[in-house]
Amino acid sequence: MTESHSKHILSIMVDNEPGVLARIVGLFSGRGYNIESLSVSEVDSDRFLSRVTVVTSGTKNIIDQIKAQVRKLIPVHNLIDITELKSFIGKELILMKLDIKQKSVLNIHKHIKNIGAKILFEDKTVIIIEFSGTPNEISGLIKKMKVYNIVELTRSGLVSMALGKDYIRR
């Protein structure tokens, strides 16, 4: 039995009903598991299903225990551990507001274009950019943008999907 901690991305299909997120989050906090990232949204409006993506870490035993406990929740239909599939992608979204009063706008535009981010809004004082990428890419972007004055930023939790044929059944 290895005692090393590893990161796991859990994709959970749940009934989109009041309190369902509280059940999942409460389970994690009550049993002392950590949540490194969380995202949730309805994905099937006909059957009122939401998809929750939780990034957590722990030893194999702890991860197995987390999965077994989550599967026991009544509104949980299905859980897959994306990290255990052959290959997968995981993306986050970031919105960032830059103060551009002091800088040359032309340079900024070029920089943003090079990085592959999108400009959502712009006036004389600020620019808001949007970028999606892996958590590493996003962290890299934040570092690069530090040369500007970042007024505010917000990033989403991770969403993830297996490559190839694997998918989470509803």
Added chain:
Amino acid sequence: MMKKLSGARIVIEALIQENVKVIFGYPGGAVLPIYDELFKQNKIRHILVRHEQAAVHAAEGYARSTGKVGVVLVTSGPGATNTVTGLTDAMMDSVPVVCISGQVPTHMIGNDAFQEADIVGITRPCTKHNYLVKEISKLAESIHSAFHIAKNGRPGPVLVDIPKDIQTFETKYGGKKHTKSFAFYKPNTKPSLDTIVKFVNLLEKSKKPIFYVGGGVINSGSRASLYLKKLLKITGFPCTQTLMGLGATPTSDDQFIGMLGMHGTYEANLSMNKSDLMICIGARFDDRITGKVSGFSPKSKKVHLDIDASSFNKSVNVDLLIQGDLSKILEMTLKYIENKRISFSKEKISTWWIQINKWRAKNCLNYKNSRSIIKPQYALQRLDFLTNHLDPFITTEVGQHQMWAAQFLTFNKPKHWMTSGGLGTMGYGLPAAMGVQIAHPKDLVIDVAGEASILMNIQEMSTIKQYRLPVKIFILNNHYMGMVRQWQELLHGNRLSESYMDSLPDFVKLAESFGATGLRVSKPGEMDDLIKEMIKIKGPVICDVVVDPKENCFPMIPSGSTHDQMLLGPNDKLEGEISEEGMVLV
């Protein structure tokens, strides 16, 4: 055409459909419409408790002694919050309970209305599931699924919170058959055959096997007990049971080597420690059982049979998991053994039995009896001797008396032993005994109590009086929170901080004030007469058995120690200090 019914009426009709005969409850503003409907019918009997916690424990006693779902009805706010200890108790011990609570009307939820409490939020972690019914159209479905969830898979409590306006709205109700999608919850109950084959293989190979049996067997039903009994007979293997599992198979059986765990027998714990194959059936490797995990049965292969997949590898890693309903697993195992004509040689395990019998010969439950003062163990031995032929239902409170009851009483049938195992709730035994007595009006029901615990729900004497429940309360009165004192002696330099029970009531007079009989005994020679009289009396009795205030409960595995570091008696001293790690354990 279906008639429209009020929500309150639907609640009652749905309970009738669920074959509910008794509910335990306490009224209040937010459930008055339901109480009104209760008044108008005569299929369901309502037992008015004196505290909502007691309603849940009574429902637990009812459920555990019958195998049916226990039902509770309480009002919003304080009525609902008073159930939290009971629900947590039912959660920890896997008892099927449905608790219906009233709630403030939907438009007032979130406004800090009078007697509003977010009971669904509060009980989320201590119920198997819960519902806040916000639409009348969801009411019937919620109630039926509550029953379905409570009793299927690993049983547990389910709460249904019903706002008062929902109770007065009307809708059509066509009965359970016409209620949609309440049975979507379908835990797997069927084990896979290949795990059964592997299991039998391990059984065949073992030279030092042990069956470690828990409450899951009792929850699975009488067939599970029957099959297990058969498997025990076929294999000839020794069997130990957890606190929750006592009575799963008869404890008078020769293959039964006593309860295991912190206050388990020497032979049971050492057999666990030295075994080469541990067969855990419906138990969960709880910390009271394992002691220090790193030293827990180091050489054995471990097989775990359970309905609940989250119990696997939780604290102890096992070699073979078999997930499913225990009665199915055991049935398939027996079938496989029969079909393959596998026989188990008693020869192979004969040295193991010789070893076990050596451990047995230590007579670890032995104690020094006295002629002048009643030893609690003696009181229980006499109680067992004089009542066993009546197959009594036993409930307990929590403390030394509970452990002694587990050690000294005989349990020959499942569902006859009700004790708070997982949560260790003082005040459980008396209301649980009420629930048992309601379910079994003619049987002998005894609450083995401590003088401290009994005071935690003593108000229920009033319920006992009202319904003329002939519950027998057998208080082992040692004037101490004995279990607390024992830990203080052992671990805190004998500084008996706040564990003496001063200003106790006169239990005889207390009994009389509730129209019950009070009996007191303080001499060993009078013990038998007291018990005989207690049995003879038709009504409720409180026996104040004045016992040695200093007696301690042995064997004991101090916290943080392993099974082979057991203390066998008052003269056994701890080897060195308890580790810091052990000191922080409860």
